[in-house]
Amino acid sequence: xxxxxxxxxxxxxxxxxxxxxxxxxxxxxxxxxxxxxxxxxxxxxxxxxxxxxxxxxxxxxxxxxxxxxxxxxxxxxxxxxxxxxxxxxxxxxxxxxxxxxxxxxxxxxxxxxxxxxxxxxxxxxxxxxxxxxxxxxxxxxxxxxxxxxxxxxxxxxxxxxxxxxxxxxxxxxxxxxxxxxxxxxxxxxxxxxxxxxxxxxxxxxxxxxxxxxxxxxxxxxxxxxxxxxxxxxxxxxxxxxxxxxxxxxxxxxx
Numbered sequence: 001x002x003x004x005x006x007x008x009x010x011x012x013x014x015x016x017x018x019x020x021x022x023x024x025x026x027x028x029x030x031x032x033x034x035x036x037x038x039x040x041x042x043x044x045x046x047x048x049x050x051x052x053x054x055x056x057x058x059x060x061x062x063x064x065x066x067x068x069x070x071x072x073x074x075x076x077x078x079x080x081x082x083x084x085x086x087x088x089x090x091x092x093x094x095x096x097x098x099x100x101x102x103x104x105x106x107x108x109x110x111x112x113x114x115x116x117x118x119x120x121x122x123x124x125x126x127x128x129x130x131x132x133x134x135x136x137x138x139x140x141x142x143x144x145x146x147x148x149x150x151x152x153x154x155x156x157x158x159x160x161x162x163x164x165x166x167x168x169x170x171x172x173x174x175x176x177x178x179x180x181x182x183x184x185x186x187x188x189x190x191x192x193x194x195x196x197x198x199x200x201x202x203x204x205x206x207x208x209x210x211x212x213x214x215x216x217x218x219x220x221x222x223x224x225x226x227x228x229x230x231x232x233x234x235x236x237x238x239x240x241x242x243x244x245x246x247x248x249x250x251x252x253x254x
Contacts, residue, residue: 001026001027001028001029001086001087002028002029002031002080002083002085002086002087003023003026003028003029003030003031003085003086003087003088003089004031004033004072004075004076004079004080004085004087004088004089004114004119005019005020005023005030005031005032005033005034005088005089005090006032006033006034006035006068006071006072006075006088006089006090006110007019007034007035007068007090007091007092007093007106007107007110008035008038008039008040008041008042008067008068008090008093008105008106008107008109008110009038009039009040009093009094009107010034010035010036010037010038010039011032011034011035011036011057011061011063013034013038013094014094014135014137015091015092015093015094015126015137015140016032016034016091016092018092018126018137018140018141019089019091019092019124020032021141022089022092022124022140022141022144022145022148023089025145026145026148026149028086028087029060030060031060031061031062031075031079031080031085032060032061032062033062033064033071033072033074033075033079034062034063034064034068034071035063035064035065035066035067035068035070035071035106036055036063036064036065036066039067039068039106040105040106041104041105041106042067042068042106042109043103043104043105043106043109044069044109044112044113045067045069045109046067046069046070046073047066047067047070050065050066052064052065052066052070052074053065053066054074054078062074062075062079067106067109068090068106068107068109068110068113069106069109069110069112069113071110072088072090072110072113072114072117073113073117075088076088076114076117076119077117084117084118084119085119086119086120087119087120087121087122087152088110088111088114088119088120088121088122089121089122089123089124089148090107090108090110090111090114090121090122090123090124091107091123091124091125091126091140092124092125092126092137092140092141092144092166093105093107093123093124093125093126094126094128094132094135095125095126095127095128095132096125096126096127096165096224097123097125097163097165098125098127098163098165098182098183098219098220098221098224098230098232099182099183099184099185099219099220099221100184100185100189102163102182102234105123105125107123107124107125108123108161108163108234110123111123111161111162111163112161112234112236114161115158115159115160115161115236116236118158120152120156121156121161121162122148122151122156122161122162122163122164123161123162123163123164124140124144124164124165124166125163125164125165125166126139126140126165126166126168127165127166127167127168127224128168129168136166136168136169136170136171138170138171139166139167139168139169139170139171139174140166141171142171143166143171143174143229144164144166147164147177147229147231148164151231159235159236159237160233160234160235160236161233161234161236162231162232162233162234163182163220163230163231163232163233163234164229164230164231164232165220165223165224165229165230165232166229167223167224167226167227167228167229167230168224169227173227174227174228174229175226175227175228176228176229177228177229177231178218178222178223178226178228178229178230178231179231179232179233180218180219180220180222180223180230180231180232181218181219181220181232182219182220182232182234183215183216183219183220183221183222184216184219185213185221186213186214189208189209190206190207190208190209191206191207191208191209192204192205192206192207193205193207220232
């Protein structure tokens with residue numbers, strides 16, 4: 001099984017090494033096509049105004065000066081032009097990608113692009129509870145192979161991708177697996193903080209503020225808070241069918 005792997009943390013990120021080890025446990029052959037630098041938060045952006053540069057940095061390892069979406073396109077359309085990969089895995093991201101994170105995440109976006117190109121795709125993220133250098137990578141490294149195998153056995157339908165989040169604890173201390181829906185936080189998520197440089201000129205940082213809230217039942221954030229692995233199937237079709245039907249009825253009356 002040929003597996004294209006990518007991420008949004010960059011080609012030298014530790015989570016990508018974890019993902020390579022996961023592919024080895026699956027018995028697959030990993031082909032790395034990842035961004036040259038950190039692309040966190042770029043979502044599903046494309047490089048349309050700049051050329052893409054593809055650099056071979058090792059056997060079956062490539063770095064792209066572009067976004068995670070660019071990486072998947074280059075992998076499928078250029079490196080795998082003769083035959084698409086059997087699977088695309090994105091991650092393992094440093095930090096969870098749940099609730100609103102899904103709309104910002106380059107990790108998720110890479111899996112979205114894979115699904116758009118007709119390849120079964122999954123995004124993997126490892127939550128952490130404290131400092132960014134205190135990540136329990138063992139959780140994803142240990143549990144991911146069996147989870148991926150079970151998902152593949154159950155099938156990944158066309159037009160969808162799978163978002164997998166691992167809780168901030170060692171693998172042995174997880175509380176199980178939950179198949180979830182995408183959650184939503186109740187607090188204001190995005191903050192703009194004003195600062196001053198050495199000359200007193202203002203500049204700004206975009207920041208995420210996570211306050212206390214009660215996660216919705218059956219959601220990805222509820223599962224992670226309970227120490228469970230969250231598996232969320234996501235659809236490419238964002239249409240709200242109930243509202244579409246209501247609007248169709250409203251406009252049908254003239």
